Amino acid sequence: MGFESRRYFKIDRDRNEREGKEQVELFRGVNVDWLRLKWGFLGFSLIFSVAGIVAMGWNWSHIGSPVPLGVDFRGGTQVQLKFVQLPDLNAIRQAIAAAGIKDANVVTYDDAAYDEVLISLPEQKDETSLDAGRQQIEDALKAHYANPIIPAGTKVDVVGPTVGHQLESKAALATLYSMLGMLVYLWFRFQLIYGVAAVVACFHDTLITVGAFALTGQEISLTVIAAILTLVGYSMNDTIVVFDRIRENLRLSRRESLPDVVNRSINQTLSRTVLTSGLTFLTVLSLFIFGGPVLRGFSFALVVGILIGTYSSIAVAAPMLVAWQQWRGQGKATTLPAARRSKA
């Protein structure tokens, strides 16, 4: 941080004192040398990324896919039943086994509502026998379990292998296209290197978020993919706020070195970065707590993703710009392309 900016904050404080105004404010006049922390950031990111990758590898060798897949992707039959009386999972398991249904997985659907049970059957090999599983479960329960189900509280998902696999590749493609779209947009609005840095940060967020699913053993469903795609867009936001400021500062003070500009920009935008993410985080947290089990995976992805996304715009995207310049300039005093002039 240069002399100039310290004075800047001092004036500010003087002025506030003079006006006797009360302002609630986070991070007033912070002056952190973020770039000095880059090795710490790198370590932190590596630990989480590697942990996620290791968990994915472990899953791969144990369940055949990097993350547990929901019925949308895995295919198979999933029946959610609501019972009149509190159901006994073991009795249900016995009833299903008694009917000769193999490999059925019976769990309580929601920790908060014990009257609902989720029964899953593995993927049917053959598309024509798709419906058999659902009928079998209903018949088995009718025959061997006295506790009747409430028909209006039943949800059945039967997904054939074709659709599941199509979705899998489409989901990966959609995420990829999304990132590509970001890259092109940032390239157009800033410079290629800004786009690359932002997309690397974004990939980092996606990797760690998916890793969190692998680590905690939660299933990835279609809505989780929706959350991840949203994150791809949203984690850009903080990055753009910082980049916008870097661009502005580069234009205003051309003599200042890039690391100084980047540091100053992060510090100047720190409270809004934390505030915007924090507020979105609060709404997502409310969704996680109150939104019910259907949206649990969705909100979990957002809770993790927003935290990581905020961190990465400071710890990954901005330092990458500096690293790129240092690598290109090899110590020479080249500056970052000052980015295209914004019209504002």
Place this chain on the structure above:
Amino acid sequence: MKKNLRSKVVLIVAVLVVCIYGIVGVPSGVSGNALMEAVGQRIHLGLDLRGGVHLILQVVVKEAVSAETDNTVGQIEQALKTANLSFTQVYKPDPTKQPQLIRIEGTAPAQAATVRSTLDTKYSNEYDLAGGGADNTWTLTMKPSVVTALEQKTDEQAIETIRDRVDSLGVSEPLIQQYGLGDNQILVELPGISDVDRVKGIIQDTSRLEIHAVVGGPYKDEQEAAASVGGAIPPDDILVHFSGMVSGGSESDSVYVLQRPYIVGGQDFRSADPGTDQNGRRNVRFTLTNEAGDKFYDYTSKNVGQSMAVVMGGSVREVATIQSAIRDSGEITGSFTPAEVERLSKILRTGALPASLIYLEDRTVGATLGADSIHKGVMAAVVGIVVVMAFMLFYYRGSGINADLALIFNLVILLGFMGVSTATLTLPGIAGVILTIGMGVDSNVLIFERIREEVRAGKAAAAAVDQGFAHAWVTIIDTHVTTIVSAAILFMFGTGPVKGFATTLTIGLLANLFTAVFVSRVIFDAHLNKLKPGEPLSI
């Protein structure tokens, strides 16, 4: 300097009124219940919130291609005969795996040139012709572009047929459309229906009626039937079980050998009505299309005394001897039950499916589950809004009121749009509304922080507001574009519930551009108009 805000305020109020109308319409009363009911009628709920059936079907388009080439095989035979060209046989070498192939064998070497020109003039538009060398064998392959067009037509026909059939169920607001993920897939969504078996029965009714020429039969079993044609079934023949009642009344399980290409089938029927014959037996009276009528007349006039089999749902229902030539109308007197006759005539009227369907995905949501989801979603939304609003008030004081007003306005526009448009609100859609709150308020934060910064830099309130909006605007556009781009990709990729999410998030953020920038600015300006010169802004 005071700004004249009247036209802007009028615009804002107008938008507000339109959106409130979009949400509640003209409610029958002002009581809470009447309002809730009005909202329920305006906003379309997705399947996951109101319960219903969601199906994805695969159209087996190969069947349509096969039917088309079957047709061509008959035409080629006819054309060669008419031109007095000799040949041993016209057939399809691999009808199941490669339905697009037709082979002609045993033409006379001397006539090769004439055969080529005959085939070329008639079929070069649809088929690629090869062969005609020393082995006197020709191969016609349907052109890929023709296959694609045929598949497309088959899909469209299947969708039309399914729509007709679903309409007979009386479902309100059914959704039947081509499904984006794979080739030749159809998405069917039927809100409010829970009996998936009945739906499937009606949609997938294989009551395809076809009339085939009988090669031989009845035989006791498949082995005997196969033996009658020399041990192996030739590619142009099929084995079909008899599943009706024989005249004696006993159930019989005999087997017939039929010619694979049908004489009339599927789309050839123009109408069909249930009736009874002079002996009081139930029958179906049918009328054929003109083209099919000509074809049928041609066949029946040449084959008087031969047998024809009526095939429905993959089994022979009746075998009749051709008494005289039939043109475009006739009756089928089979061993039909009343329900079957009724169904058959309905199916024939609505048009047969051009190809059979396979279920790829099948989801049913019970009605009360949806209500439960709505409850939880609304709860999460309310908590989210309250927390965010409270924070804005605490952190930005006076300007927090501004942000909160803009936020409420944002939600009103979003819900108003949902009410006016045909977009559906799904559970992830509610999540999209909640995210809109969180992301929408980000714009206010960006603007307010910038204003604070300008104030700190020594600017007067009006100038600070001006600069704050001007600078934050660029950032807001950038952040919104990225989020909307990913939501748009999500919209293209997703189905049902996920699409609902992409919709609310996109609309919410677009509305946010208006509320957080335009509306919030007007509120600021109105406030600044009242401030005395030099008085600080509460931010």
